[in-house]
Amino acid sequence: MTVNNQTPDETRRVTIREVGPRDGFQNEPETIATADKIRLINRLGAAGFKRIEIASFVRPDVIPQLADGVEVLKGIDLPSDVDRLVLIPNSKGLDNALAVRELFDSAALFVSASQTHNLKNINRTVRDTMDDVKRMGRRIVAEGIHYAAVVATSFGCPYEGAVDMERVFDLAEEFVDSGATEIGFGDTTGMANPAYVSRFFARAAQRLPEVELTAHFHNTRGQGLANAYAALEAGCRSFESSFGELGGCPVPAGSTGNIATEDLVSMFHEMGVHTGLDLGAVIAAAREAQQTLGRRLTSHSIVAGPVLWETGDPAVTCLDRSPAH
Structure with missing residues (x-):
């Protein structure tokens, strides 16, 4: 079978981590009910996601929207093969996370490649953060938790401008030395091309030849899908x-959301790239998020839906002719 004249290639298979429940919701000004978060996360699991970022163990007074993280983790009902990831800001956050170790599978630590952004974001120098990472990484590995790491502002900083590529990889190697097996590179304020x-x-x-490399793009300047x-x-x-292109960095102002999951999946499917996801269900989840928030979200697929492919039978329309999962 071909998709838009593209022959599916079994080697072009990707994984997509949905970060809406954490990164997407963190900047929302109106409190989202815990039950709504749980229902939406369960829908994401049913859509085929094998990786979902669910919560952060940041102080509740810093990001009140995520204060119910433990309740959400306890309330969700996901298939057993779904990786539940939590974000850890510091050693105190790790203490709190390990107190409920059974509720998640992966933990992510992070730093900014930009000194200024790191100070504004978490009020610590890059070096202080990385010193803490070494201690936290050993604890995460000892607990048998999948250890992911994130280097924010990997593609540019709104305060410092260009960020040296090799500096980003130096930080990534420090994470790997502390036990990380996955490194995410964040285009935190949408400066990549x-x-x-x-x-x-x-x-x-x-x-980083033996490390899983993850791309995290924001669509601040409209280049997110092109960058993906x-x-x-x-x-x-x-x-x-x-989902819904929600999210954005708390600093600085004007840093809009992540690339929309449903748009990313739609693009990959049109190209014959395997995602393992049900595009119709992904769009339905994004539309539910839109209804929950009570405002129009900005992804294209929420409005347009998936591309409609004719099947040859006038009585049947196939919403998604992506390769079999």
């Missing part, structure tokens, strides 16, 4: 995105 992304992931594969395509062509096979 496809040409740079292509060079970046080609070099990342050289510097460039990363794919450079060999990246792991991506993060948020």
